[in-house]
Amino acid sequence: MGRKAAEQRARVLRALNQLRHQIGLALGASRNARESAELNLAKLRLEQVVVRTGMERAAADPELAERLRDPAMRDVLSWLGSVRNQFYAEWADGPSRLRELVSATAPGPAGRPPGEWLGRVGTGQGLSAPGLWRIGSSTVDGSAAGRTPGTELTFDVAVPLLDESHLAITSAPRTRDTVDAIVENLLMRVLSTFEPGAVKIHLWDVGQLTAVLPNFYALSRTSAVTVHDPTRLVDLLDEFAGHIRRVHGYTMQAGYSSLRALRAATGKRTEPWRIGVLYGNGEDLQPEQLRDLKRVASGALDAGISLILVDVPTVLGGSVETISLLDERRAITSMTGPELVVDLDPPLPAGQVTTAASRIAEALVAKQGGPRSFADLLPTEYGTHSSASELRAPVGFFEGEPVEVVIGDATPHALIGGPSGSGKTNFLYALIGALCARYSPDELALYLLDFKEGVSFAGLAPGRKDSSWLPHARLVGVNVNTDREFGLALLRFLSDEMRRRSAAAKDHEVTNIAELREQDPEGHWPRIVAVIDEFQYLFAGRDSVTALATSLLEDLARRGRSQGIHLILASQDIAGIEAFWGKPAVFEQCTLRIAMPKARRVLAEANQAAVAAPRWHAVINHDSGVAHGNQLAHVPDASAKGVFPSLQRELWQRYAAGHGQPRLFDGAHAPLLETSEAFTGLGLAERPRALVGQSIDVADTAQAVELSPAPGRNLAVLGTSTKEALSVLDSATRSLARQYQPGDVEFVLCCAVDTCAPAVTELADRLTAEGHKAGVVAADELAELAGNLVEELPTSGIARILVFYGVDGALPLLERKEPGKPSGLDHLRTLLKQGPGNRLHVLGWWRGIARLKDTLGFGGTDDIGAWAALDVQGSELSPFCGGQVVHWAPRPGRALFFDRTTHAAPEVIIPFRRPEADDE
Template sequence: MLGRGERRQRAQDALDELRKALRLALGAAQATRQAAQTTKDQLEFEQAVMRLGLAKARLDPEITELRGRPALAKTWDKVIAERDELYARWHPEGPERLRRLVAAAAPGAAGSPWHDWLSKVGEDTGGVAPAMWRVGTAVVEEAPREDEFPVAVPLLDRAHLRVNSAPDNRSVVDSLVETLLLRLMSYFRPGLVKVHLWDIGHLTGSLPNLQPLTSAGLLTVHDPTRLDDLLAELAGHIRRVHAKAMREGETSLRSVCVTKGERIEPWRVVVLFGNGERLPDEQQRELQRVARTGIDAGVSLICVDVPLSANSPLETIAFTDSRHATTSMTGPGVRFRPDDAPDGSLASRAAAAIAADLVARRGKPRTFDDLLPEELGKLSSKEELRAPVGFADGVPVEVVIGDATPHALIAGPSGSGKTNFLYAMLGGLAARYPPSELELYLLDFKEGVSFAGLAPGRKDPSWLPQARLVGVNVNTDREFGLALLRFLTEELARRAEAAKRQEVTKLAELREAEPEGHWPRIVAVIDEFQALFGGRDRITQQATVLLEDVARRGRSQGIHLVLASQDIAGIEAFWGKPAVFEQCTLRIAMPKAKRVLSETNNAAFSLPRWHAVINHDSGVPHGNQVAHIPDASAKGTFDALQARLWAAGNSLAPRLFDGAHQPLLAESPDFTDPPGPLLGQIIDVECRAATMALDAVPGRNLAVIGTATADALSIMESITFSLARKHSPGSVDFSIWCAVPALQERVTRLAKILTAIGHAVDHRTDESIAKLAPASGERPRYILFFAVDAAHQWLERKEPPAMRSGLDDLRALLKNGPANHVHTFGWWRGVGRLKDTLGFGGTDDIGAWVALDVQGAELNTLAAGQVIDWAPRPKRAIYFDKSTHSSPDVIIPFDTVESE
């Protein structure tokens, strides 16, 4: 058993061992900590050296002091050794390799010294920009001068550029930016790069050597207090370009240009000179949005002392003193120096040469022929219609009609060039799309013949193959406009039914699902369309409903409206009904046009002659494109194109409706094989003849009512000639009666014509008219009774012994004749006189009537109680058949004299 002293000794020994172990552990921990601290100090020292660069680090007092510490001295030696090793590998090939890379990425004016390209005009590059643009030279710190290499930055279609200046080096920064802009302008054909300049500190005077570019519109200097306007303009441009790219099936303007092989939109370089302070929040957010989305739309920013951190490619040049800088392309260890800029006078002359070349190019007259493609009729309208209508800086400006911009609204006062624009648009479309892809329905409510030449005429037998209907001088025939809208609605229903059958929703899908069908895009052009809504009547009500329907549903079925007007301010029919105008997203404003663009868009007020604002964004300012419209209506322009198109293939002639001329009976398609008596031409799209069925049923007689002698005679003669043509000679009997001496010469001529054809004619002009034979069923008999009321003096006489008058016999003939194939066509010179002839209840024996110069209120009793909305006008009539009509048709009496 151990004693107390021995136990104490053992405890003391164990405690000593523990203390020894703890001392070893603490020593090891301290050594580890010191090693970690040394490593941390070395890394921080190395980072500080790398951040400053070796050249500056050698002169930095703090670095010099730290280098006195042994551990950090080793780090300094290590950095020097690594630098020497890297430089040893870099020196033989590095600078030359960079020179080759820049030369390949920045060819020609993009990378050569300015002596090689200044004052030379660039060429068309097919819409593709170099990958890089030279901005200066650089050298690795402490390397010899011969190791300098060029520095280039990406810009157009690739990145933005940020420049941070140093105190008192604004002139160096200006020279850097100016030289870079001259490179851009000199590389491309003038007009492909446009510069916008904004300087927060200068109203004028920024980059003065580039000011000659302003005369050609290549440089726009913006008010320093109106940055909001510039950013809004850029945002609108970006939206418009993105929409154009999407229509082409691409995601960026660059890809569209590569696909087409040409630049369809100029690049826009926006130079912003700030003061180093952040812009106001709203402007900063808008600038960030422009930076984020602009590259894909061909917009590049050069921001000098404007804080910018966009989620898009952005290169930086940060000046460290008045002449030297670092760049994000080369890193902090490389000293960058901008290239020496050309003398100010040389730069100014170079800018003037670029501007002069563009002015000279514009000076070349852009004609209607420049709107036409090399090959005619080669495009498909499956997705949309597009055609150039004019030029901006020599670049074609297109109108696009499709699902995105389904309908167009055009406005311009008299003499502003509206009709010329329509011809330019129609010519551009017709030259690109064959009749199988495009059908045109053209209507002009003016007193003129703007579209008459598009249909065959006596002097020119050609027509526009795409035209299916041409209506001119329709200023008093609003019914024709209503008929066109009805036709479009019916066609819309036909296409909608086909789409439903194929389970598709758009025309492009329908054409894929049913390729054997005939599904061209339809464009209906209605000039002075507001005339259609000029009255507070049934036509206005119906036209409003139909137009809204076509405007709303037409986009998906390929039916498009082009509505033109001198001034749309007075269209009361659409007050409170904006559906039509909201669908007209394509807006065209001629000089001084009002209200066609948005309320805040006054671009049309300052337009020169022969120009137009083309806007695919419902008229908002950012959608404006100003185009010069070439002369499209002079001899040798549109007419020459029409002759070429007409001669190229067989197409059906369009139907022509000319409100200023009576149609010839002999030229009516229905006159070839008349279905019945022809009364006149119905005012509708088909230009059909009005006729009536002559069944053997009561009431199949017709009354012509009114005092318009010439029109009444035309209608009576049309009935006679068409019935004579319908029946073979000798198969029917005609009775031609007239009690008016002044008409007897013409009526006698009519009887002679029937006799010459071979028909039997009972011709009476005296009291024998009152001796009427009863209806007989042996063979058809047609009674043409001219001015019935003039014979009342004879018809009212009662002959003994029966005391029966000729009027009684006429009433019996009207009542019983149709059942026995005896039909009467009588002309009464007033509604009251007709009623006197028919007597009480006799109106049922007149199943159809044609009214001439008779007010609608007088006709209500003849129309089964309907309210007749009719105001008489020359050479027009209304036709109502109780058995077929719900409302009267407006007809035009045929010209029968010329037909003879």
């Protein structure tokens, strides 16, 4: 047992010793590997420092020289030297290839000597930019490229800029003039490459209030160069940020990732390039400024913005090239690496730069051509644009460049503000004209409503002097300041259209108008633009009209965009619209804001651009009124005599054959019965309808009372207004006459108001001339007539229409009765109750509610199924309207109509105008 234990113990010890040996080997190998890795890492770091510093300068640097004398590091320089020699050996034709590259990539002013271009105005259209811009040259020893030692090979050095990269410049002591020369050289090359206006330069210098690049002074008086306040870097960054958002919005919507891609695909330059030159002082920016600068830099290139930072210590995201000055004439760049020293081009001659800047400025002013005319807003070919994705048209010019308004998914609705005389109406005409010239009536439908007293849009419908009309217009409403119901009718129509389009989109399994048009090419789906001038009148009262209009407008503002329905709301001042207090939905959706000079509350609260806007200008803002979205535009005169009508006649001649004239609603003029489509379209009918007045609606319709055999099919006209009362009874009677064959109806007219006698006689003569049986009964004969008609009720073979003028005036006569016999009033009540079932209907005029109640007696109001109230207060009408509260204040030329068989609530109508009434 003892021997076995000793053997076992010996085996264990041998195993442990072997394990210790293996662990020792592993630890040694690990230690050696770590030391080797640390040495390699140290070499790599040293190589990095040497490469960054340059091999020649590294040998002269005491600290680096000490590190290179380390035996472990001695081969770093020799290895780098062999790599460099191998590179140069393979780069025998490198300098010549670089010269060819710069020549091809930096053509014209971008790379040629200044004597060939300085002072000449550029002609480039700005669709694409050179890839490189020359700043100097560099020289290498020819021996490194297989040439005779001592031979110097020189090549051009250039840096990317527009669309390609930002540029960071770091100065050396006493090199400010050199930095200015670099910047001036680059900017002048850019400005001389393109036509004036294709590039805009922004200068900001933290250390100077003025005199930034003084040779560019002439350009600073134009839009080509803008010098920014050194204390307000935030304003410049906000402007760039807003521009990036705006450009990104419409490029992405068009399906492109950048402005360059959009230009390449469309062949059009929609935006100028922008170069922001920021001079710092070597100190860190404030954290907020640094954050905003980095945010701008990250999206700037895609939006056509390039930054040149001078002594601004920061690391920008994206593509950035660097120039680090060594002294007043030399620099190293990220394009050539630290080994190659760049000999910077000499400064451009100051006098020649000043002259060149002046010539470019003069060319820019000449290109702008001074104030533009309305004709400059119009395209060369009409009706060639598609509205599937958006509506886009110029409305003015800023220094010769067109300023566009875009109406689409991103900016679905517009808010326009400007005090009286600020040019708001002129702007609307410029906008309407520019849109209609680009889009056909199949692409764009206009609904135009003007609440103020005037005829701003009246000329867009046919008139006595000009029979043409704007084919895009479907509705033109003017002088509707007292007819708020018409604005409500328009909103209802748009809401119904929105639901119709939404249902069609659902059927085709799409979500917006563009997709619907693609899936249903045979459908008629134009974009609808509703322009409501002085829209605040729609919310002038605290009543049901305001409540309904607010609800409909909010719904349209939220959901209309996807169905291609857009609102343009214009007003002199929106400050007092109580209907929207606490309901900002409408204004939030009006992301397109247009402020005329001195306009208030249209732009954002801190945006005061409209205060300083000159006459005939407008501030166009697609960013909900925030200052960075401002675009100032000079708006041409579109409302001068003959200017817009000339365009309208051209469009009318082109499109009128396929598009009918718009519905014209003029609140200042009552419609004529003879010209009403509701009247002219009448014919023989089993259930005739008595027209009582024009509906206040988008469609050209009239309100009518159907005289069926049902109980209560009588009409009462209420109020003391003689003119309107005569009109209602006249239109009701004449419209009924058109629906009967002569001999099938008898009209009995009775007048108890002497002043109305001529009108009643004239109506009877007209009916007789049309072949109908018609007679006039004196008031004192009314009682006898009523008794005879009651006796004939069951046996009468023809229809009878009793038209009573001033029934209340005959009540004393009707109330007389002989003992044991019914009075004339009793007979009249019988006719009202039993007449409709026996083809007899009463059309009566009572000059007061109380008198009508006296006429009806205790039988209630059921025998009057329809009524038209004139100068009667709404509170008096409640018993004749099912007890509901009636909101009605009498208005000249208007009536309140209610038919209990068709109406849930009374509706405002316009009594037809009797031509004879003008002579009475």
